[in-house]
Amino acid sequence: MPKSTFFNLPQAKRERITELAIEEFSERPYHRASLTRLVARAGIAKGSVYQYFDDKLDLYRWLLTEEVPRRKLAHLRAEAEAAPPTSLRGFLRQAVLSGVRFMLANPRLSQLAAAVTMPTDDPELRALYAEVLAQGHAGFTTMLRGMVQAGQLRDDVDPELAARVIASVLGIGLRDIVLGQLGVDMLALLREPSMAERLDDAALERLVDGVLTILVDGLAPPP
Amino acid sequence: MPKSTFFNLPQAKRERITELAIEEFSERPYHRASLTRLVARAGIAKGSVYQYFDDKLDLYRWLLTEEVPRRKLAHLRAEAEAAPPTSLRGFLRQAVLSGVRFMLANPRLSQLAAAVTMPTDDPELRALYAEVLAQGHAGFTTMLRGMVQAGQLRDDVDPELAARVIASVLGIGLRDIVLGQLGVDMLALLREPSMAERLDDAALERLVDGVLTILVDGLAPPP
Amino acid sequence: MPKSTFFNLPQAKRERITELAIEEFSERPYHRASLTRLVARAGIAKGSVYQYFDDKLDLYRWLLTEEVPRRKLAHLRAEAEAAPPTSLRGFLRQAVLSGVRFMLANPRLSQLAAAVTMPTDDPELRALYAEVLAQGHAGFTTMLRGMVQAGQLRDDVDPELAARVIASVLGIGLRDIVLGQLGVDMLALLREPSMAERLDDAALERLVDGVLTILVDGLAPPP
């Protein structure tokens, strides 16, 4: 957790530092991200980072467990439809759409969140990643269990298994699909977010429906 | 590509170096992997690495584009059934089973291959990852296109999209699923491969069939 | 010297700061002691230290030249026997006993006082240490000169030399002896002062008499 120092900062300064930190950590794996570069860009002294955070990991952890979820939630709330979906298709459609839109609107946060699936030898980092992953997985499983009880999910499917499959498709899968459609790699999108606009609404709908069909109805042709 | 000096090496030495390189690069992200540590374990001189390879990236590229595919192919061949599958279910079943078995038998290679989905700011590394990803994707797409023509795949599904969905499930998805079942993280499995045996054949069948059902028949209950 | 602000402080606050300063400076060499840690423990602002003292050295100097001697003197007074000793043996016995008891009762002060024998490259620190050392030496020499005149000390011994020998034995020597008997190192004693109780009165008497015999009668067997 950041120290109180950080929260006492003038909002503008705090937000600039936050934004630059997100920039720094989203463009590189944790150990390549550099506080030296961060402070140089932020125009603050090196020691100041240690006034705000315990250390590099503390800053990173805050981004991952607080700032990213906070912004993701804000995005979800803003997008939430009047009536929450009740069908499996509706639920998944909202999840997929929301996932894609969030990624296109906030590639950096999306990238940060994706980093937790990366393997690493650093024990502390691994613990952090495991914690974040477990949280996300638990949420998915709970939702799917509800679907099963409502008869929305075929009963020969293990909800936990389904959760992992969906999670991988919505996570890495969607990222690759969207980037493939855009014809750029992630870093290019991070540095030029306006590229997201290349994907118009029609294309996005086609994409989402395609993924939806696969997840809901399967790959096999209808009998 | 390795220099000729590397291939002129006594086979035993070359293989030991290869094995240790796989160990080093599979346990950490590229920039955390250390040639210093590699040569220390291999008992060779630091300069020798530069006799065999242009630089660190050259060694890594060789592992990723030559050594890993070579071993993967060998694994596939060894597992290939007499009659290649003709149905979608059969084809996917073989792909999923093969994927899981390969991962359990060769966690290090599996891990190496998974690294290409990691984002990085290093331009050369990015180019390498993009190349490897494209190759894998092309293979999948080709196979699926054949399935479409054979009427095995529902015709309202874009083969390229399906390829990405399947790839993500077979890649990150399966890894997480298996690790979840084993109750360990990747590094633990790398360092203690015998943990794979905890997953007996019955459990593995259940797991594969579960994933298969989702992919082939979808998540929705049959009408 | 502390500024007037320090002495204007509520007694409780001043004493808490003093106690924590003694703790901080007794556990580490001067340059490893950290004002940052001190204020964190004391729950005061960093700047406050500079309201009370000129700088780090000023605080340290005050401890060494004022606070430690003040407490040492208080200890001596409390222990002083009705009749001050007149014989060499009596005088030394009181000195040795007092030294040991003070150390066991106040390991932190004892440790602080011992630090002045440490070499350092810091010129200001060196000056401080030299001053403290000279004071102590002067006191000893004066007392021994008196003994010589009273015929208590053998006349072929230079009082100044004897002062230094006694000082080293009562300083570093006793510390090592006591710690050796306790079977702990200094830091352990600082952090767990109750360890001092392991040395019961009988053992302490034996120890003191042993040292006394050596100093008074020498190491050689009586003729």
Next chain:
Amino acid sequence: MPKSTFFNLPQAKRERITELAIEEFSERPYHRASLTRLVARAGIAKGSVYQYFDDKLDLYRWLLTEEVPRRKLAHLRAEAEAAPPTSLRGFLRQAVLSGVRFMLANPRLSQLAAAVTMPTDDPELRALYAEVLAQGHAGFTTMLRGMVQAGQLRDDVDPELAARVIASVLGIGLRDIVLGQLGVDMLALLREPSMAERLDDAALERLVDGVLTILVDGLAPPP
């Protein structure tokens, strides 16, 4: 222990580095000694130190446990008289004389050796100091035990206690006495070793005999 790299160095270079390391570590407490300064003076790259030693502590440990004892032994051998002393007085005289001469001839080594009596909060450093101290103490005790058996030592004196008393006198005590006679502090002597010459042979004899008398015959006047 230094790496083989260090011992493979050209002798001149190795000795220059050794000398500068002794200089650096003798003038300041361990944590103030700076590898940055050392390499700057030695004219070598920062990384080179880590080719020769594991880390800062490894270098320091080598100085303390290998290089200093080696040179001390060489000094002792060079000074050893034809006939080893058999009486307590003879034994102590040689010890005292040797101690003083070594200190005057090698103030830096003497200072290094004295550092082990300094308290520190660094756990690794404490372990190192404890080890060195224990070695020295064991040697002294053994010698004194022999004296007891030969009837050279009064039998009402605990050899272990006597060892500590003598050690403190020969250690810190002698250092202070000599420095007091020279009228300089340790750092001054380190930086201008020729100051040692101010103490001519006669003065040195007087000093040694004074300390000897105190230790052997005690402070009390003969009956």
Next chain:
DNA sequence: CATGAATGAGGTTTCATTCAT
């Protein structure tokens, strides 16, 4: 008299790569 954010120098350590032998 209190506060605590800002500073920036300085510390140790790791690393890929070069090059002379």
Next chain:
DNA sequence: CATGAATGAAACCTCATTCAT
């Protein structure tokens, strides 16, 4: 083809001190 010493940039982190409020 092997060797391994040398290099120096870059990393994270700690600290005493200042100063505006």
